[in-house]
Amino acid sequence: MKLLRIYRALLTAQLQATAQYRAQAFLYVLFSVIRPIVFLAAWVAVANARGGSVGSFDVADFAGYFIALTLVSHLCMSWFAWEFEQDVAQGNLSPRLLRPLHPIHYAAAANISYKIVTSIGLLPILLLVAVSFHARFQTTLEHLLLFIPSMILAAVLSFLFDWVQASTAFWITRSSQVSFVLGRVSFIFGGQIAPLALLPGVLGTIAYALPFGYMLAVPADILRGGVDPARGLLLVGAQALWVLLFYAALQRVWRAGVREYSAVGA
């Protein structure tokens, strides 16, 4: 109950802070659709060269997938590691460690309020792309019911993953380099260049063994109705496992990191 009250206060404050920069936020959102559209167009060209389809995907399926992926990756965004490097290097973390509330709650509130404000701008753009590419969704009610937990787990997983990455800043000065490398791994294995089903050979297997797909491709596939519900349930279970794993990892890494932390001037 107490946590709920705290979050209400944090969210109110953060929503106001985010709303200050809404023009900028909308612009970022508007152009976050560029990368998915680029790869969508590429797959459309490949499908057309093969007479209309690649595997089980035709042009309309690709459109459905990349639109779902854009929505998922927007809702999964977590950018804490980029700021945290500076916070540790400059000692800005110190006052926040002294507060009675763990810093993760401030970050969570900022993350949620950013998504609330910007999603309003994203939906009409996605609708426009869906119409212009004649996207196909085979979503049933079961898919929608699966998508809700899958999306929440993906967002939580991505947030925890981001925090584990950020914690490397306690030991490495330029921890954003770690985030950069992981971002490129996610580019290949998270489903950004191709639906996981189309990753050739062993790459597809690797993708399902890494956490990145569970933050992006898995919820996107469920949302467009691209997996049958039984398999969907299995994938959501795997997402839950990853969340538990990273939750445990974060607790250990954070505790060890704070002990390692020697603020400037301490």
Added chain:
Amino acid sequence: MPEVRYARIAAIFLRTEIQYAMAYRANFTFGIVRLFIVVGTSIGAALILFQYTDAMNGWTLPQMIALLGVYYLVQGLADLMFMPSVTKLMEQVRLGTLDFVLLKPANSQFLVSTRYVEPTQIASVIVGAAVVALGASRMQPSPALSDALSFALALACGVALVYSLLIAIGTLAFWFVRMDNLLVIFSSLIEAGRFPVDIYPGWLRATLSTLVPIGIAVTVPAQAISGRVDALGLATIVLVGAGSLVFTAWFWRRGLRSYTGASA
């Protein structure tokens, strides 16, 4: 000879910035490692697409790799000098410190375009050129000398187009001060340059060929090295490239007249 003098000034700017960068050597090294990761994963993405086809909209794999090389070449050249300089220009307009640039006895447009350099991007230019060469070496038949010449010409014009766009955005700061958002738009749209502009739907193709000409700046040189460009296409990019340079020079002078300085 004013050209020699300007080339010497540009070389001095470059050398100074390299010396700065060398003070942070680990950072510089990692910048290069990053670059190899980016280019490697991008080629990987192209390979995945070509697992399923021999040609994308008529582009074969070697031609696509050459196009990726052009993409990193153009992007590297833009990020090497123009992007950091324009970002700095906007700050100088806002703070009024552009006064110091205007007082110097050289062309002000030249000074603001070349003063700030991001040395890690030299590697991007080199790697981009190497990737173009890799693609070209795999082409059947291999490119003729005339293809290489029209490639060089188209590339110069493509870079001129991107340069003009960036300087024009920077010049707008004389009237609107905060133009950072337009640079964000440019950085996002540049992503679309990694594939030939002809695969995109009409509205995006039109944008990438006119307002944000990154599409033709990358596609036409890649067509040239692949022997796929016709005389009309080449003539168009030469005309547009040259025209954009003339326009920017005029636009810059026009913008300067609206500059009020620090103490005015």
